Amino acid sequence: MLLRWLAGYLVSLAVMPSQFLGEYDTGSTTDWSDVQQREGITITNHQVDSTNAAKIDFCEIHQNKKSPKAKDQKVIIYAVGNGDFYENHMRDYVRLTKKYPSYKIVGFNFRGTVASKGRAWSENDWINDCIAVIEHYRKQGIATENILLNGHSMGGAITTMAAAKLYSQDVAKAKKSNRSAKDVKSVKLINNRSFSNLADEIIVSLLGKSASAAITGILYGSLIGIIAGFSMLASIAVVTAALFATLYTTPMVVQNLLYPWMNGLLWLTFGTMDAASAYKSLPEGAVDHIVAKHDAIIQNKAGLHHALKSHNTLRKNQLRDIIQQEKNSAKVKAAEAELLNIKDSKVRYSDDPTHGFEAHNADLNMLSTYHKLRARSAEDKLPQQLSAEDVMDNKIQRLFKAKAKA
Known part of the structure; x- marks a missing residue:
């Protein structure tokens, strides 16, 4: 489109100001070679080609141990917000390798940010950047369903759209080759404190x-x-x-x-960045999200959680009916776990709405659940309130149907 060619790049700069950042010297504050030796991990940097001659920079961190076979290997790909870059989160990624010792932990920057090269003229450029990183691992033989996208804020919206685009392409390929669309797997997705669409x-x-x-x-x-x-x-x-x-x-x-x-x-x-529609187009068992109360950067009525409100309300009512009426204890237990997971999706930094910036940007270990299904007192028999970091871990385990290392 002509207008995207004329104005798209300027819109992208306004939407993702991290493009104004220069090269980042990761060695200026931390000796990563020392960290690798001390922690028993390997950190490698890679570049992968994206559309319109862009080159996407990403890091991969994993434990120095025998990796699972490619078909069993799990990968978590992190995408950060519009003023952020993955180098800011290297310590978090290192910590995650301890929690998930057999996983590959990946962080990447969209084109134009730090060492990633190229310009974005439309939303499709950023979507394709994410898909390029996913394809890097699919080409290694890693199963699509063993790749999890974990995006925060703007990164959450883009990874959601990337997951939906890739899933749609895979379904189209399956139909073309006379395979059932039901057999097509999606990447897993956790959308962390993001918006429903850019207009809202x-x-x-x-x-x-x-x-x-x-x-x-x-x-x-x-x-x-x-x-x-x-x-x-x-x-x-x-x-x-x-x-x-x-x-x-x-x-x-x-x-x-x-x-x-x-x-x-x-x-x-530029593009509408309709993350809510993308989220709804993905298989329900492949997606999850987190929202923060009093988020001042992505306010309630602009958030993905608000767009999913009617669906979540309906599902919670269905689960409550199962819990009350079902006689099969296994089904009741599964319904209770799913209901708890839905309720855990909403966390808070503080009851004070003036802390809205922190609610959006703070590390997850600084936020927690606050709903009635989790008790506040040690004497109660109900599960205790969780930090949002624990909520995230539970969601990763649920989607991968695996357990993290304690």
């Missing part, structure tokens, strides 16, 4: 209620003035005043009215 994120989290109402008033007031032949200024004033009044009663009106304009503009210039 801009309207809800960036513009906010007042700015969104003002812009919507100008757009619709101008249209009414032109179509009805009224004074444009008067039309804008009346419509804007009416929209500001709705902010106190039905705030979703402004979001719903502005959404098609914002979404259309993004579609023309």
Whole structure:
């Protein structure tokens, strides 16, 4: 598209400011050769080709022990937020190799960030960067279902779309070769504190209620003035005043009215980054997510969790019915575990909404669950509240149907 060619790169810089970062010297603060020897691990850097001549830099960390056969090897690929880069998380990756000693832990940067080369002109470029890293491991014979994408914030949205695109391509290939689509496996995915789509994120989290109402008033007031032949200024004033009044009663009106304009503009210039639709297109047993209460960077009504609310509510009611009515103890236990996992998806940094920045960016060990299915007191027989780090580990184990090393 012409507009993407003209404006796409500028939009990408605004959406992913990590592209302004220069080369990062990982050895400036840490001697990784010493860490490798001390921890008994191997750290290697790689580059893989992506679309439009981009080169994607990524690191791989694993324990110095005999690896499983390729078909049994598990890989966790991490993607970070829009102002971040994987080198910031090397210590986390090293720690994860202790928890998952037979896994390969991978961190990568999207094109234009640190040592990854190339420019993004549309959302597809970032999606293809993620797929390029996945394909690097699939070419080694690693099973698709043994690859888990774990993305935070912007990285969560992109990995979700990448998983959906790859799954769709694999289904199409299966149908073309007369194989059943039911046999096609998806990569696993955990979406960590990300948005449903870029338009809602801009309207809800960036513009906010007042700015969104003002812009919507100008757009619709101008249209009414032109179509009805009224004074444009008067039309804008009346419509804007009416929209500001709705902010106190039905705030979703402004979001719903502005959404098609914002979404259309993004579609023309870069892409809508519709992570919610991508998430819903993946097999239910292959996906999971985490959301933070009082997240100020991706506010509630812009988040993926909000987009999944009706589905999650329906599923929780179904699980409660199974728990109450099912006589098979194994099915009851499975339903209880699934219900607990859904409830665990919502964590918090603090009850104080002024800590919204930390709720979004803090390490998971600084957030925790807070729902009634988990007890707060040691005397209770119910499971105790968990740190969000433990929640993440549980989700990884659930998706891989494996256990982490204690």
